[in-house]
Amino acid sequence: MTDGKKKQGAAATGEPLPIWFFVGVILLVYGLLVLAAYFMAAPRETVLASTKPSLWWGTIIVVAGGILLGIGLKARQQ
């Protein structure tokens, strides 16, 4: 058996990465994109725009994504 096949076999018999890892990555990326839009995209006229929802909600998404990513990585190690 080649090394490549051995590695493939090991992966197949192992466990998939925890779902929290994937959710964490997706939220982290989305949170960063929302923040990027706040700083870089042309503003769109919306009601309550002065409350800067992209800024604080984007930050909340980044934090939540980071926490879930951490949970996923910790679960993977265990």
Added chain:
Amino acid sequence: MKAITLAPIDWLIIVLYFAAIIAIGLYLRRFTRTGNDFFLAGRKNSSWVAGLAFLSANLGALEILGWTGGTMKYGMFVSHFYWIGAVPAMIFLGLYMMPFYYSSKIHSVPGYLLLRFDERVRLLNAISFAVMTLLMSGINLYLMALVFKVLLGWDWHVSMWISAAAIGCYITLGGLLSAIFTEIVQFFLIWFGLFLVSIMGIMELGGVRAVLSGLPQSMGRLWATTGDPSMNAMGVHWFALVMGLGFIMSFGYWTTDFLVVQRAFSSKDLRSARMTPITASFFKMALPFIVVVAGLVAYKLNVAGLLPFPIDPNDPSKTWNDAALPLLIARYYPVGLVGLGITALLAGFMAGQAGNVSAFNTVWTYDIYRALIKKDASDAHLVRVGRITTVVGIFLSIATAYLAMQFNTIMDYIQAIFSWVNAPLFATMLLGMFWKRTTSKAAFWGLSAGMLTSFAIFIGFKFDLISVGLAHALTLSANPSDMTRNIWQAIWAWLVCVGLTVGISFFTKPKTDAELAGLVKGLTPEPDERAVPLLARPTFWAAVALVVFVALNVYFW
């Protein structure tokens, strides 16, 4: 009308979602080799994973958009569908029914009917469920395309085919495991993509009190106006709410519909399986904070003339209340957040459809294909059939979606199928699990008669064949809303099924105790929680859920 315009970064967020779910499907492909892997996600999930998937399988965008719009018509009454219409049933499933389901190591709900009764009962349920899920999947697809066509100007065909192809791709690759992973992603996207709408609405109106105050009395309370159906927006009596919605419809859906129950079957052990619906019940109770709050905000803004609604594309004589949530997204969300909000809706539509397809492929493969076509099929063969069935199921969903596009009225029939199938099935399950005297013949004829009763009442109301006097006798209301009719239709179907099943059981031969071991109360070992720490006990968390449930109902009485 095109209410929402997307910027490049919004498009990027949407495209990334498609890329992520297909990548997850590709990654999970290598972990889905056996039938258990493909159809039951390997039976390895924790109660958190299974619980969130259990809830998400029901949490389609159809439900979120529909009930946000429904709040504009029924007000606070919509909360009943999240509280009394779900929580008691979820707790009952976890505490009392799951031991029979999980311990019998079945792949599907029809599989339990085979063990408890016979092949006829299993096939009756399997075929009706398979047809129901496929049609629902198609309707889901059609409504998704409709929402995006009207609000974003997307092409019908492109949005239907692209989303169907993505779903087909990741379910074919990873089976139920893929479906569960994407359902959990969808759960978080819905909270992070849509909850902000409620928060912004509360901020605009000046606080929670301002949202709740000043509503018409018929819409503003949960129970205070249910003594007289003419006093509330839904035209429903409290008895119908408790018996019809809280017991028959809710238990019929949450305890027997394989689409949701399948997620609990994927748990790693019996305790996790029992915790699955109990965990889900907490999140279910929280959903009105998105759906009902957003609906009330939309209602108030609409009354104040600040949020005009488009004409209903299916009925030009009405305004389109289901557009409430997307209109609020357009009102409050800046660039970037719009993409996230639309992705949340898209994820909701797609996860709902994926749930239907993954449940369909399991029931078709195990309960129809193996039962009728190839009894000696190997495990590998069944996985292959499951994958092919997924692709076929997707094409049939697309065909249903095109049918619905041509004949809009067909949706009324399809959406009513739930009460044709689930309400009488709950009677059969309840008697089967808790009364060992129930016989197979009685179950078959009781279930058939219950389904026919429900169908007959639906047709009677649909074509005005039911007189005013009979309608009053059937629904306790002189002017029942569509929702009230649905509730009573389920009550009558359930009663007919119970009556016939009990009656016929007394005249036919039951199975022996040995045949029923592990399937019926009294002949199945009870789960022993004494050695389990308090905080890990399903009964403890069920009690907490009940306390929260009662508190919410009392507060909004």
